[in-house]
Amino acid sequence: MTALEQLASIGNGFVQSVVDIATFVIDGFMAGFDGILQLYNALLDQQRYMDSMIASAASGTIDGFNVLAYIGAYRYLVGDPVFVYTYGLILIGITWTIYKLCYYIWQMIKGGFTGSTIIKSIFK
Amino acid sequence: MGIFQKMKNLRIYNPEFPNNRRNTIIYRVLFLIMAVVMVIRGCTWTAHAAAPLLTPEQEAAIQEIANNVNAAKTGQVIQFPGSKMTGTESNSWMKNIGTSAMSGLGALITAGQMASRVVMIHDAAEIARWQVQKASYDRYVEQFGENGEISQALMQQYGLANIPQDYPQTMYTKVTDFINDTVWIAGQITGFQMYQDPFEKFLRGEDEDIDLPIKVDTGAGPVLATQNQKADVRNWFQSNFRIQDGQYQLREQMWHEYYGKYINVWKTYDTIEDLIAAVPEAYRYAFQHLLGMSMESTVASEAFKKFLLNEYTPSTNEITYSDYIQWNDYPSIDETYDSNIQYQFQLTQRPYQALWKIKSTGVIYWSASSSLSGIQVTGSSIYEMGGSSTLTLTYNTSTQTWGNLYQGGVYAGGSLSGPNYEYIQTTHGFYDTNKAETVEANATNEELTYVPPKIEQYQPKISDASGNTTEARQYDPETETIKPITIDETSINLNPENDGWILPNPPELPSYIPATLTDPLTYTDPTAAPKEEPDPLTQDETNKGLLTRLGEIVAGIAGLPGAIVGALTQGLPGIDPAPLPEPSPLPEPSPVPPVPTGGGQPPPGGLPVVMTPSISNLFMLFWLILLAVMYLFIKALVFVGSIFAIPATTAIFNEYVMMGITFTRNQTIPGMGITIQGLLSWLGAFLITFAIYKALNKKVGRLDV
Structure with missing residues (x-):
């Protein structure tokens, strides 16, 4: 070569x-x-x-959906009053979470989109 | 100064409720709860206001009911349900029938037909009204269900203000009772007038033209037996009764272990009472009411013995009936609709009398006559207001025989009219069985032709614990198959003194066993009714309805964003990766432009879009993923909203777990009247409430700085 x-x-x-x-x-x-x-x-x-x-x-x-079956079983076991309470708590929690998310987003918009403001708004 | 600032100032100057952060949170929580309640109430009210109260069909039914009720109240319109006759025509038709009967044409009509018309004429107007009511009720049930209620406002709207709110139920009971009573009386009249010996007719099977009511104790009142039902009863008694050595025997079916099959056993009873007690209740009722006499007297009669011994010859003297008909409680015109006329009808023993008690607010013109010669009708014909009269019918027994009575019937009728009642025709027929000496000479003495009933095989059935019946089967060693067990139509004499049963000779009587003992009479054993397990889900329907409505509202609100987004995006397209190109040693000099090939509006969930890898497509893909995540988030919210609609189910439990759960839940705590299920449910609700309260209180206390 x-x-x-x-x-x-x-x-x-x-x-x-x-x-x-x-x-x-x-x-x-x-x-x-x-x-x-x-x-x-x-x-x-x-x-x-x-x-x-x-x-x-x-x-x-609820055929074919285990999630629904388990929720239905929970409703059957605990009865409607407790089920309504549970459902209400879940709804309140979800609503609260959405509110907090919107609140953080509003805070970010208000303070500008910098990394520090984002971090501060969430982990203040 | 704004309203909120005013409120704030008010709180500031309230020393018992200072304006601190804790109270602010309490205010906010209370305001939130109030707002939620107002929103829910608003949604509920809106749903009520928006939804139509009645469907057009229901509204038409209400209007029809109102028309019928008002017409019946005024008595102006009488129309038979299903008939095309108008009210006027109906009245005219009834008049014609009454006139025909009165003019002697009734003699050409068979007594049975006449008797049925007697009742029809007698109460035609009233029956028509009641039938209209019943039709109204049926229409109501069709639209609103048997337990439906008409609101007071609706009733006023349609002119039904004076009708009680439980009108359907009350009306149904009245109508049913009235019609049943009327039919019952019709049967009684028919039976008494038509047959000198109903037993004979019954045995001959020639009672097709009568509908004797059978009063089966089903709670529904007298019901009419069909010919098949009566034939079943007749055949059952002929097949299952006999007299052997002067003793009554009733056939039973027993399982013979040695022969491995069912055999017929003639069981001897010491007393008639024991034998009657062994007869199934349905047949006991049937026999009693078909023959118009009690089972005890029937069985004890010589005729029945002869019948069982196949020595029966018809005779009119053997079976006696009540001497007279007495209707002190004959159905009167309902005071609700016409209180002007009340009457009673009473037939007493000789001399034959028809006693009419008439009350009227006006003058009533009354006449009576009979079509049969020799019958004399006496009595005044015009009565003043509030008066009463006695109509007396007499006949000459030396010239009239029972046969004539049988052929022509004896009936007298009257018509009355008054200012407050347009027309009513009353006619009754009767005869006296005490005139048997005159009857006997004209009675038919032809021999009864005994027609053996059909031989039918009996297929035994096996009932399990849950009440399911299946055909009894046994193994056949010859064919090595399992075959249904059939009854061997042989008889056997049960002799308690012998160890074994005496093997029978060929059967003496043909056997007939109905398929089921309760079929012929529609008699239902109350103890055999299937037990309905209480459904724990329907214990509080009101709460359930409210909660369901609340869930629907929440689901609707939660589903609104999803519906909006879904309408905007119309679903996201599925994407398939483009087939990877063959590896080449050199990069593609001109890469394929990254254009999705699926078009702008791919069907949601349909064929996926093929997307080739590129930087721009990657950017688009990130954007699609962002959309998909948002979409999924919204769908999750919709799902949370629909969770409330998930019914309580036991799909994940097998039957044994369910038995345990049901047993535990249905245990009642002594002295408290509450089940374990109810106790645990409300106890859990209380505990959660308490936990929420404690958590909130703790949170508020922590914030109180």
Whole structure:
């Protein structure tokens, strides 16, 4: 192997390395893209599942939904008064959480979108 | 100064309630609770105001009921349900029938038909009114259910203000009682007038043209037996009674262990009372009311013995009936609708008398006659207001025979009219069985043709603990199959003195066993009624309804954002990754433009959009994920709102767990009148309330600096 051939081979190896790195980056990007796509589709699946569950809960048929079955069993066991209390507490908690979120967002908007204000508004 | 500042100042100057942070929080909590209550009440009121109170069908039914009730009250319109006749035509029709009867045409009508018309004529107007009421009630139940109620305001709106609120239930009871009583009387008249010997007709199976009521103790009053039911009763008695060696025997079916099959056993009873007690109750009722006499007297009669011994020959002397009909409590015109006329009808023993007691606010013109020659009707024809009269019918027994009475019937009728009642026709028929000496000479003495009842196989059934019946089966070793058990139609004499049963000869009597003993009479054993387990979910329907409505409101409010977002986004598109390109040693010189190929409006949940990897698509993907998360969050809120609609269910428990839970929940605490379920439920509610109170108090106390 002549020196030129060695240089060429080195050059080829360099090019090949560059190509490999580029391929690695592209493959990584595509894999990440695919993963995010999977996440997105999973979210959509969850939405569909949630739709089915909402429809079942509204119609009173709980076939095929363990979550609804367990909630129904809880309602059966504790009775309506306790169930209403529990439900009310959950609603209050959710409403309170949403209120706090909106409050923080308002605080952030009011104080500007800097990292420090965000951190301070949440962890003051 | 604003109102809030004024309130604040008021609190500042109240020394017992200083304006500190703790009190501020208390104010806020109270205000929040008040606001929630007001919102819920507002939503409820809005829902009430928006929802229609009545459907068009219900409104039409109410209007129809109002028309019928008002018409019945005034007596102006009488229309038979299902008839196309108008009220005037109905009245005219009734008049014609009455006139025909009075003019002698009634003699051409069979007594049975006449008798049925007697009642119809007699109370045609009243029956029509009641039937209108019943039709109204049926219409009401159709729209509002049996336990529905008409509000007082609605009743006033439709002119029903004077009708009590429990009108449907009350009306139904009255109508049912009246019609049943009327039908009962019709049957009595028919039976007494039509047949010199109903027993004979009964045995002949020739009683098709009568509908004798059977008073089965179902709580519904007398019911009419169909011909099939009567045939069942007749066949049952012919197949299951006999007299052997001068003793009554009743057939029973018993399982013979040795033969491995059911056999018929003729069981001997020492006394008639024991035998009667062994007869199924349904047949006891049927027999008693079909023959118009008690079971005891029937069984003890010679006719019945002869019947059982197949020695029966018809004779009119053997069975006697009540000497006269006495209706002191004959249904009177309901005072609610016409209080002008009250009457009683009473037939006494010879001389035949029809006593009419008439009260009227005006003059009533009254006449009576009979179509049968030899019958004399005496009595005044015009009565003053408030007067009463006695109408006497006599006939010459030397010229009239029972046969004539049988053919033509004896009836007398009258018509009365007055200023307060347009028309009423009263006619009654009767005869006296004490005239048996004249009857016998004309009675039919032809032999009864005994028609053996059909032989039917009896398929025994097995009932399990839960009341389910299945066919009894046994293993057949010859065919190695399981076959249904069939009754062997043989009889056996049960002799208690012998160890075994005497094997029978071929059956002496054909067997007939109804499929079920209670079928023929629609008699239902109250002890066999299925026990309905109390549903814990329906113990407080009012609360449940309110809570359900609250849940619907909450679900609706919670679902509003989701509905808005859903309408805006119309669903997010699903995305499929584009097929990865083949690895190439060199990067693509010109990458494919990252354009989604699905179009602008992909169907929600439909075919996914193919998205190729690119930086711009990645940005779009992040944006879609953000939207999807927000969408999912909103859907989660909607789901939380719909949680309240989830019914209490026991789907995750198997039957054994359910048995334990049900047993525990239904345990009643002695002396308190409350179940374990109720106690635990309200105890839990109290504990949670207390916990919330403590937590709130603790929180407020901590803030009180």
